[in-house]
Amino acid sequence: MAIYQYRCAEHGLLEVARPIGTAADSEPCPDCATPAPRVFTAPRLALGSARNRALIDRTARTADQPAVVSAPPSRRAVPQAHDPALARLPRP
Ligand SMILES: [Zn+2]
Structure with a gap:
């Protein structure tokens, strides 16, 4: 995907x-x-x-061709933080 520029005489x-x-x-x-x-x-x-160009291209593609999913991600797929300090935080 490439970005092409055009110039309108009135709107730039x-x-x-x-x-x-x-x-x-x-x-x-x-x-x-x-x-x-x-x-x-x-x-x-x-x-x-x-690698940087591929990331930029992938990011730009999400603007007009976003990935379509059929369901929200499962809870197991969400990465959990492994900071031991988080275990000491008060729970509701
Ligand atoms: Zn115009």
Whole structure:
């Protein structure tokens, strides 16, 4: 997924996420629906290691493609803290 920028003459820059290589020459402005021409910018390649880039891509994907679950997680799946100080706290 890549972020492409377009510039509306009236409303300024807008960003659209599309798969790489599928950017259109213009996108309709979300405010006025006027075709906004594409703005070419330097690619953001220096984002650290491949692991960091994968994390950033996964995080960005959750905005428009969130994981769908059929049920809430079970209580056993929730990780418990193993701090011994927590055992000494008063219980309700
Ligand atoms: Zn506009």
